[in-house]
Amino acid sequence: MARMFASRRWPLLALCLAIRAALPRTFAAPSASAASESTWREAYQAELARNELLQQQLESLGKDASPEVPEACEVDWEGSYQKLAACNQQLEVAIYGERKSTEEVPKAAPLAFEVSLPASETKERVEVLGFRDPRKASFFAVKARLPLGLQLTKDAPNEPKNAFLVEAVAPEGAAAQSGVLAGDILHALTAVMDRSNLGIKTEDFVSSVVGGLGRWRQTIVDSSYINTVDDLVDQLKSNTMLGSDTEVLLIFERDVSALPEPAEPLEAVPK
Incomplete structure (x- = not known):
């Protein structure tokens, strides 16, 4: 060797x-x-x-x-x-420049929820398509009276297209008391429409219809089909046609990797 x-x-x-x-x-x-x-x-x-x-x-x-x-x-x-x-x-x-993470984000799938609208305690079904990473997203519903005390913007920079983002929440407002936080995304809201016009609404626009025997009925509207913040405000104000103290229902999505888990998250139901 x-x-x-x-x-x-x-x-x-x-x-x-x-x-x-x-x-x-x-x-x-x-x-x-x-x-x-x-x-x-x-x-x-x-x-x-x-x-x-x-x-x-x-x-x-x-x-x-x-x-x-x-x-x-x-x-x-x-x-x-x-x-x-x-x-x-x-x-x-x-x-x-700074490179974004190459981690592949799972594609969000439509989720179905059952909620009771303010004008009726009957459970109604609504479907939403999340904007956030589904592994980090949580949905919740809020019932409150106007004014809500929310500052919303649509198509904010670095946010999903067609999303209404909560930019600020008035500390003493109805939304803040219901647990809404800046960074939440609005998915659906109640509006009051003429019963005779509801037939032209597709299921994408109107998820469910409730109400009494009168001409006007409260419906759930998908917010992504609303063009501007002013149009959104008009839809919310329409709820007062049933009475000034009528509650509105809103469905939000939250990124729980950045914000606390909602107090009462919605549980998805089978489609």
Whole structure:
């Protein structure tokens, strides 16, 4: 075995010495004032190649390089790697900008809920299609009287298209007392419509109809089909046609990874 190691040692050592001999004298001990950046870089690359050959020679002799490497040769490779990786990351950000997570978000599926509208305690069915990651979304219903004390906006920057986002909640308002928080998304609300016009509404627009024997009935309306905040306010105000103290029903979606779980989340029912 010794003869085999010897036979492998000399070619590697000869190559190592040849690299050493080929280096300019300035590489052996370059002065800080005279050596240029490119000279130091070339010197480092040459020394790195020589280090690799020496490591291979030690391995061929059956020796572990780490315990026998002089203190001057010890390199904090892990620290150097972390610094270089951090530097490269900053360079990528400078070139490409901040990259969004490539994690695939599951596609939301329509969910069915049963709710009782303010004008009737009869359970009615409504379907909604979530905007948020379904793994982090929770839905809840609120019954309250106007005014609600909500500041809403549609198609807010960085928010889903057609979503009415709650931007602010008045601390003493009816919505705040019912647990609505900034960041919630409004999905559905009650509105009062002429009974004779309800026949032209598709199931997408109107999920259920309740009410008495009069001309006007309270219905659940999908908010994504409402064009503006002003139109939304008009729909909410229509509930007062049944009386100034008539409650409205609203269905919200909440990202529970960023906000607390609703006090009484809705439970989906089979379709």
